[in-house]
Structures are given as structure tokens and as C-alpha cells.
Amino acid sequence: MTRTAADYTWFEDDFPDLAEAYCFTLARGPSPAELLSRLDARPAPSLPGIAAVVEAPAQQRRQLVAMTTVGAWTLLIEPNGYLGVTEDRALPASTGASWVSHFSNVNGVGTFLWAEDQDLRLCFDPMFPTDRWGRTPDELLDTMRRIGFHLDDEDPDPDLSAPAAFALAEHLTGIAITPTLLHTTTFTCATVETH
Numbered sequence: 274m275t276r277t278a279a280d281y282t283w284f285e286d287d288f289p290d291l292a293e294a295y296c297f298t299l300a301r302g303p304s305p306a307e308l309l310s311r312l313d314a315r316p317a318p319s320l321p322g323i324a325a326v327v328e329a330p331a332q333q334r335r336q337l338v339a340m341t342t343v344g345a346w347t348l349l350i351e352p353n354g355y356l357g358v359t360e361d362r363a364l365p366a367s368t369g370a371s372w373v374s375h376f377s378n379v380n381g382v383g384t385f386l387w388a389e390d391q392d393l394r395l396c397f398d399p400m401f402p403t404d405r406w407g408r409t410p411d412e413l414l415d416t417m418r419r420i421g422f423h424l425d426d427e428d429p430d431p432d433l434s435a436p437a438a439f440a441l442a443e444h445l446t447g448i449a450i451t452p453t454l455l456h457t458t459t460f461t462c463a464t465v466e467t468h
Contacts (some may be wrong), residue, residue: 276443278421287452290327291352292435294378298349298357299446301371303345305340311366312356314338314463323455326462327352336467339391339460343448358384358444364391373445375399375438385438387445400435416444436468 285292300308309316317337320326326339329352336354340347349357354364354429356375367388377383377399387395387407395413397405402422405411418424420440421433443449 275416275419276440276449277419278402278433278437278440281439282433283452284436284439286423288323288455291323291377294353296351296357296374296376297352297439297442297450298372298374299343299442299448300349300370300372301346301446305342308340308349309345311368312338312362312465315463317462317464319459319461321459322457323350323460326350326460329462332464334467335464336391336461338465340463341458341460343454346446346448348448350460355384356467360386360393360396364388364393367391371446373390373442375442377435377438383434383438385441399416399438400432413441417441420444
């Protein structure tokens with residue numbers, strides 16, 4: 274059964290600081306060490322739980338990436354980041370991999386990106402899901418409707434675009450992001466130059 278946006282409304286309530294600006298990426302294929310190499314990352318100290326990740330001090334021109342393995346996938350979380358949806362970084366990193374990433378910031382700007390082995394399958398702003406691009410932009414339309422994306426509404430009320438992005442990522446990966454996962458995981462961390 275496909276989960277819906279309603280299944281992820283807890284995210285903004287439980288993690289308001291992270292929900293302001295984040296990027297979540299799930300990658301299957303390369304090992305976590307290989308992913309960090311592809312992103313040209315520098316190791317940083319591990320952090321216990323997402324609260325510690327969000328509170329970690331920012332570094333000039335470097336993005337903190339917190340990661341863990343969930344099943345066959347590597348989860349990368351960027352508080353205040355967007356590298357996972359930046360096509361010139363994500364597509365090369367997706368070589369031999371499945372790559373599903375979504376981003377949102379405090380200004381309401383968002384991106385959902387799905388790539389398979391450098392092939393951009395789908396990309397769109399979750400708040401404006403009618404404007405999609407990629408090789409297969411319409412493949413998931415029925416699923417997107419069931420999840421709760423407003424494909425027929427100009428001005429959705431309420432806006433559930435961020436929770437819907439989590440549900441679509443779960444549909445593509447089979448990986449559920451949960452409060453327990455975010456609270457109890459000790460994340461391996463690294464920093465990546467933002468250019």
C-alpha cells in the first residue's frame with residue numbers, strides 16, 4: 274500500500290528546525306564510502322541523532338552531510354542543504370546507482386529528483402508538480418495523485434508538498450523515514466564543498 278502525504282505530516286511538527294531547510298537523499302548501489310568519495314567529502318565527527326546534526330556549527334563554503342545505511346540504501350541528510358538535488362552533483366554521483374532526493378527551504382522552494390545511473394528520470398518542485406521534466410516525467414502521475422500531490426490545483430490548501438515528497442521517496446525506495454530513525458541513529462558525517 275502506498276503511503277501518502279498524511280503519513281509524513283509528523284515531520285514538520287516533530288523536527289521544526291530541520292523542516293525549515295533540508296535535503297534528504299536515498300542512494301542504492303555504491304557503498305557509503307564510495308558515495309562520499311564521489312561527492313569529494315571530508316570526514317567529520319559522527320553525531321548522535323538528528324538534533325545534534327541540526328545543531329552542528331556551519332562551516333564556510335562546506336555543507337554538512339549526515340549519513341546512515343537503511344537496508345540496501347544509504348540515507349544522506351543535509352540540514353540547510355541542497356547538494357542531493359543539484360543536477361551537476363547528483364547525476365554524476367548516481368553512476369551505477371538509484372538516486373532519490375528531495376529538498377525544501379525556508380522560502381518554500383523545493384525540488385524532487387529521481388535518477389537511475391546518471392539518467393534523470395523525474396525532477397519537479399513538489400509545490401508545483403504539474404511542471405515536471407526528465408526522461409519519464411509522467412511515469413508516476415497516478416502514484417503522485419494517490420500520495421497527495423495537487424496535480425489539478427493551482428493553490429493547494431493545505432500545502433502538503435513536503436510530506437508528499439517523503440511519501441514519493443518511500444514509494445520509489447521502499448525506505449520509510451521515521452521519527453525513531455532520526456532520533457536514535459548515530460550518523461556518520463562529512464562535509465562537502467558547496468562551490
